[in-house]
Amino acid sequence: MILKIIKKLVFAILIIYGLDLLIQNLGIFVPLNLVTIFIVSTLGFPGLISLALSFFFLI
Numbered sequence: 001m002i003l004k005i006i007k008k009l010v011f012a013i014l015i016i017y018g019l020d021l022l023i024q025n026l027g028i029f030v031p032l033n034l035v036t037i038f039i040v041s042t043l044g045f046p047g048l049i050s051l052a053l054s055f056f057f058l059i
Contacts, residue, residue, distance in 0.1 A: 012040035015048055028056050 016032050023030075030036060030051050039047045 008041040009037060012037045015045075016040055016051075019048060019052060023052065026056075028052060030055055 013032065016030055016036055020030055020032070030048075036051055039051060043050070
C-alpha cells in the first residue's frame with residue numbers, strides 16, 4: 001500500500017514537471033508544491049488539466 005502511494009506521488013511529480021517543460025513557452029506556470037502534487041496524485045490527468053487551466057485563467 002505504501003509503495004502504491006509513493007508511485008502515485010512520484011508519477012505526479014514527473015507529470016507536473018513535464019507539463020511545466022511543455023507549456024513554459026505559453027507563459028503558463030504550474031508550481032510544483034504539495035498542493036499540486038496532492039491534486040494530481042488523487043485526480044490524475046483531469047486534475048493536471050484543471051490546474052493548468054486554472055493558472056492560465058487566473059494570471
